[in-house]
Amino acid sequence: MKVALITGISGQTGSYLAEYLLKLNYQVHGIVRRSSLIKTDRIDQIYNQIKLYYGDMTDGMNLMSLIQNIQPDEIYNLAAQSHVKVSFETPEYTANADALGTLRLLEIIRNSGKKIKFYQASTSEMFGASPPPQNEKTMLQPQSPYGVAKLYSYWLTKNYRDAYNIFAINGILFNHEGPRRGETFITRKVTRYVAERSIGIKAKPLQIGNVHAIRDWTDARDMVRGIYLMMQKRDPDDFVLGSGEGRTVLDLIKVAFKKINIELEWNENEGIGTNKNTNEIIVEVNEKYKRPLEVNSLIADPTKANNELNWKPTIGFDTMISEMIENDISLMSNAN
Numbered sequence: 001m002k003v004a005l006i007t008g009i010s011g012q013t014g015s016y017l018a019e020y021l022l023k024l025n026y027q028v029h030g031i032v033r034r035s036s037l038i039k040t041d042r043i044d045q046i047y048n049q050i051k052l053y054y055g056d057m058t059d060g061m062n063l064m065s066l067i068q069n070i071q072p073d074e075i076y077n078l079a080a081q082s083h084v085k086v087s088f089e090t091p092e093y094t095a096n097a098d099a100l101g102t103l104r105l106l107e108i109i110r111n112s113g114k115k116i117k118f119y120q121a122s123t124s125e126m127f128g129a130s131p132p133p134q135n136e137k138t139m140l141q142p143q144s145p146y147g148v149a150k151l152y153s154y155w156l157t158k159n160y161r162d163a164y165n166i167f168a169i170n171g172i173l174f175n176h177e178g179p180r181r182g183e184t185f186i187t188r189k190v191t192r193y194v195a196e197r198s199i200g201i202k203a204k205p206l207q208i209g210n211v212h213a214i215r216d217w218t219d220a221r222d223m224v225r226g227i228y229l230m231m232q233k234r235d236p237d238d239f240v241l242g243s244g245e246g247r248t249v250l251d252l253i254k255v256a257f258k259k260i261n262i263e264l265e266w267n268e269n270e271g272i273g274t275n276k277n278t279n280e281i282i283v284e285v286n287e288k289y290k291r292p293l294e295v296n297s298l299i300a301d302p303t304k305a306n307n308e309l310n311w312k313p314t315i316g317f318d319t320m321i322s323e324m325i326e327n328d329i330s331l332m333s334n335a336n
Contacts, residue, residue: 008079057101087146174242179327195328209289242300
């Protein structure tokens with residue numbers, strides 16, 4: 001039985017990956033941060049099938065002790081301060097956790113003398129200012145402390161692979177979403193608001209930053225399958241995963257509202273969106289949600305993954321958004 005260690009197991013992608021590996025008869029271990037609130041709702045359904053440990057990407061001694069005790073065959077490094085706008089407010093912590101955290105893990109693997117496979121969760125935010133579509137050969141020009149920290153980890157992973165013959169790979173994942181997405185991320189923020197509207201909760205207009213930013217949104221469950229396929233390659237390599245389809249944030253909002261039969265009419269001059277039937281303002285641009293430095297367009301070119309991994313998304317954008325709204329409605333109904 002293979003032994004996997006997942007940092008960030010209680011996050012969206014970590015929880016889906018844990019489920020996926022359990023179905024493949026892995027023994028799954030995960031690291032979670034100690035906090036005043038124990039938040040394991042994403043992994044409650046598999047809680048008794050996995051082993052959890054308190055740890056932090058900023059604590060190298062703790063990580064070394066855990067890895068020595070667990071003796072994993074594979075490490076999936078998904079833990080991060082992953083909110084781009086927050087990285088502008090906490091750049092030092094972002095660098096410590098997202099960049100130096102990766103260094104700590106790779107050093108532990110190097111010094112262990114064992115053949116431990118390593119997966120690094122890289123991000124499309126590393127492409128930053130480079131025009132789409134973006135693939136494995138696109139110039140990396142990050143536009144945020146988060147993107148810069150992830151870029152350090154990306155190059156470090158490649159460097160340790162080449163210098164020390166470690167099976168280390170970068171999965172350059174574009175935006176991945178689903179019902180377990182964190183509530184501060186744009187997709188979940190939108191679907192929660194739409195869910196509130198659908199069950200009659202009167203709310204202030206949805207507050208949004210840059211509605212014209214273009215992103216490539218793919219279901220997280222498809223991404224997890226791609227991550228696993230990368231780790232099965234005979235030789236380690238880096239892969240871009242995404243749908244290859246770009247949509248604006250405004251497109252996302254319109255699709256979500258349409259699911260509850262509301263047609264959004266957008267007024268560009270005033271930065272507001274109204275319900276076409278009632279003229280009620282339901283969306284407003286709020287400057288405080290804009291980043292100091294914007295990334296205009298991120299669209300994947302997943303040709304390499306399509307050809308070498310035989311990977312393509314199976315869950316469409318519309319289906320994903322519908323599931324997210326339905327899940328949010330269910331959560332709100334149960335809470336009441």
